[in-house]
Amino acid sequence: MPDNHPSLGYIQKSETEPFRRLRRLRMKEAFRSMVRETELSRGDLIYPLFVIPGTKTRKEISSMPGVFQLSIDEIVKECAEVKDLGIPAVILFGIPEHKDETGSEAYNEAGIVQRAIRSIKKEIPELVVITDVCLCEYTSHGHCGIVRGNEILNDESIELLAREALTHAQAGADIVAPSDMFDGRVQVIRRILDENNFHHTPIMSYAAKYASGFYGPFREAAESTPQFGDRRSHQMDPANSNEALREVEQDILEGADIVMVKPALSYLDIIRRVKDRFAMPTAAYNVSGEYSMIKAAGRNGWIDEGRVMMEVLTSIKRAGADLILTYFAKEAAKVLQEERKLRK
Ligand code: PBG
Helix, strand or coil, X not given: CCCCCCCCCCCCCCCCCCCCCHHHHHCCHHHHHHCCCCCCCHHHEEEEEEEECCCCCEEECCCCCCCEEEEHHHHHHHHHHHHHCCCCEEEEEEXXXXXXXXXXXXXXXXXXXXXXXXXXXXXXXXXXXXXXXXXXXXXXXXXXXXXECCEECCHHHHHHHHHHHHHHHHHCCCEEEECCCCCCHHHHHHHHHHHCXXXXXXXXXXXXXXXXXXXXXXXXXXXXXXXCCCCCCCCECCCCCHHHHHHHHHHHHHCCCEEEEECCHHHHHHHHHHHHHHCCCEEEEECHHHHHHHHHHHHCCCCCHHHHHHHHHHHHHHHCCCEEEECCHHHHHHHHHHHHHHHC
8 A cells, every 4th residue: 555545444355255356357458358248340340332323433421531422433442442351241322313203213223223233243242232222312302202292101102112122132232221111111022022033132121210310411421311301200219119129020020131220329228129139130320420420529639539439339239239330341340450460
């Protein structure tokens, strides 16, 4: 005991009841890594990409530093890099040349995403190509389905989503991921895929997707801001948790192979409940706003960006996610690759 901190005598050491020294296993990195409970790996990551018309075009998204809208030729280059980094999959979002009331470019066989899939699968067949199945990037009003008056129609919209999913599968998509949150879409998509011999194309459903303010930067990236109203009539209320279990259960009954919770960070409790209840392959979407906050604070020197990135991704994994969709995928893969080299 240093002289200026005399022991107060409260701590009584006894041979029979020693207190537990939890710090023992924190004393050196070798110990810490031996008892580490959660290990993020590159194989957990899915990298989102935004496809735009044209060639040789890379447009940085101002609210998402380091994320670009890319023309198909650039996407192919990006995908080669993603694969070399050990990331197994990408998810594609398309920004079409024309938008209309019914989002017809979404289910055009020669649409932007369909062409991108063909090019990627031709050049890098091993990379898993997932497609986001939604209409919001393709409709002139920015809604995820057909609108009549003030209502976003359910049954009419899911027919179109099914057509969209089928054209993605026909173009070579490995997994389709409906992100609309309409009722019954997984069932209709499963049926159309099966009828067309795509029995083996899995569905990753955005099963518990919340009406979240964290999608702000994405809407700039995907040019999909609703022109009126919002998405609260189909996306979930952030205050609800039991309802998320009902949503997930429904999607599983309808045939979802992977279920997703979105966003991730404000919904870690939901990820944990979903994983514990259903024990399904579970994905979490670390969304645009979650990315931008870290980038912004990092750029201001307020936080150590790289460290916070790894902490956040590890927390999502620890909560129960098997897969993480994240704009940090490439940066995180580089960190994980370095760590692996150091360990060898
Ligand atoms: C809908 C879709 C959205 C996101 C993924 N798919 C936006 C929305 O629901 O408004 C958001 C992803 C993100 O914020 O990173 N196609």
